[in-house]
Amino acid sequence: MGDSGSYRFSKRLSHVPASFLGELFRVSSQPGVISLAGGLPDAERFDVEGIKNAAVEIFAQEGKTALQYTTTDGYLPLRTYIAQRYRSRLGLNADPNDIQIVNGSQQCLDLLAKILINPGDHVLMERPGYLGAIEAFSYYEPVIDSVQTLDESAGPDLDVLQKQIVTDNPVLWYGIPNSQNPSGITWSSGVRRDVADILDGSDTLLYEDDAFGELFFNGRPRSPVKKWLSHQTVMTGSFSKTISPGLRCGWIWAPHPVIEEFNRAKQASDLHSNLLSQMILTRYLENNNVDERIRETAKIYGERCYLMQEIIDDQFPPGTHHTSPEGGMFMMVTLPSGIDSMELFRKGVSNGVAVMPGFPFYIDGGGSDTIRLNFSAVGLEQISEGMERLSQVLRTLL
Numbered sequence: 001m002g003d004s005g006s007y008r009f010s011k012r013l014s015h016v017p018a019s020f021l022g023e024l025f026r027v028s029s030q031p032g033v034i035s036l037a038g039g040l041p042d043a044e045r046f047d048v049e050g051i052k053n054a055a056v057e058i059f060a061q062e063g064k065t066a067l068q069y070t071t072t073d074g075y076l077p078l079r080t081y082i083a084q085r086y087r088s089r090l091g092l093n094a095d096p097n098d099i100q101i102v103n104g105s106q107q108c109l110d111l112l113a114k115i116l117i118n119p120g121d122h123v124l125m126e127r128p129g130y131l132g133a134i135e136a137f138s139y140y141e142p143v144i145d146s147v148q149t150l151d152e153s154a155g156p157d158l159d160v161l162q163k164q165i166v167t168d169n170p171v172l173w174y175g176i177p178n179s180q181n182p183s184g185i186t187w188s189s190g191v192r193r194d195v196a197d198i199l200d201g202s203d204t205l206l207y208e209d210d211a212f213g214e215l216f217f218n219g220r221p222r223s224p225v226k227k228w229l230s231h232q233t234v235m236t237g238s239f240s241k242t243i244s245p246g247l248r249c250g251w252i253w254a255p256h257p258v259i260e261e262f263n264r265a266k267q268a269s270d271l272h273s274n275l276l277s278q279m280i281l282t283r284y285l286e287n288n289n290v291d292e293r294i295r296e297t298a299k300i301y302g303e304r305c306y307l308m309q310e311i312i313d314d315q316f317p318p319g320t321h322h323t324s325p326e327g328g329m330f331m332m333v334t335l336p337s338g339i340d341s342m343e344l345f346r347k348g349v350s351n352g353v354a355v356m357p358g359f360p361f362y363i364d365g366g367g368s369d370t371i372r373l374n375f376s377a378v379g380l381e382q383i384s385e386g387m388e389r390l391s392q393v394l395r396t397l398l
């Protein structure tokens with residue numbers, strides 16, 4: 001053993017799609033390259049001082065507790081805060097006992113897949129879909145099918161969804177109704193009710209990923225599908241996009257039997273999430289007006305998004321189309337016919353702008369004429385400059 005290719009990796013690795021994200025991030029972080037390819041929140045929006053003050057208080061007052069092991073379900077004051085926020089923002093009754101803290105909501109994708117998916121089970125997701133979900137689910141060897149999500153229909157194709165639920169009996173239907181990653185599309189309230197109706201009474205669990213629900217540009221929250229399908233919905237959320245991803249604090253809110261199994265799987269995986277992070281975050285949330293800060297962040301992202309759209313509409317070659325996000329951090333662009341996104345990526349990088357080619361988001365093929373653009377990580381000036389460069393590169397490819 002040891003030379004090359006002789007390590008005994010598990011067979012399940014062959015189900016995991018090849019990732020070129022490492023390469024993408026290496027290339028796009030070269031000096032002089034404006035990256036619209038990544039997915040980072042703007043570090044200028046982190047309240048470093050406020051979080052530092054919360055940490056100082058925790059160390060001074062509860063240091064020994066914060067540095068000790070704790071229970072798997074997570075810090076109760078933080079779970080209570082999340083439950084109360086569901087009540088105040090969305091009018092939903094959440095029991096803190098049905099909420100569990102995780103190491104970033106990405107962990108839910110892995111652990112839910114672990115407790116729900118048998119090899120060969122069908123899993124449904126949106127097309128295009130979140131790459132992190134495709135990768136996390138793949139380790140459990142499901143058949144992943146996708147349902148086209150379009151800006152024009154404000155959500156997934158409901159006829160296809162209905163058909164897939166009946167014919168394939170998927171174990172879960174994973175969706176991101178608020179400002180989806182990668183498309184930026186938000187499901188209309190009609191679509192949300194229809195999705196709830198279609199799933200109600202079936203054997204399929206809804207996995208409602210709400211990573212971006214607090215980032216609507218106009219600050220107005222939308223009712224989650226869980227409102228109409230509570231017993232059959234697992235909902236996840238995160239402080240990554242609103243407070244800081246480095247704290248690695250997210251959560252799951254699920255029906256009690258699901259939470260119990262999830263808890264056992266999490267215990268086996270990591271015993272519990274970082275208690276120090278949870279306590280600092282809770283203290284920070286108690287001491288500060290986070291609503292105002294989040295509203296301001298969303299507004300700033302909105303300005304950046306609108307500028308990007310304006311430049312595409314005014315300067316990009318005819319045949320370029322973009323989605324029209326109402327929030328979040330991403331939009332999807334369809335390129336004029338015949339232009340390949342990989343070629344645009346390569347040529348873009350050598351001309352100082354990086355974009356994310358769209359094809360990895362399409363689990364069952366296609367998408368090579370699409371790119372994802374991020375509008376949270378860089379400011380207005382860099383967006384202007386980056387989009388100008390992109391427009392010029394595009395024209396050379398026509």
Ligand SMILES: Cc1ncc(COP(=O)(O)O)c(C=O)c1O
Nearest residue numbers: 104105106130181211238240250
């Ligand atoms: C749709 C979606 N879900 C989940 C995550 C995971 O985020 P985190 O683990 O930081 O909560 C991300 C990160 O970008 C995301 O875009």
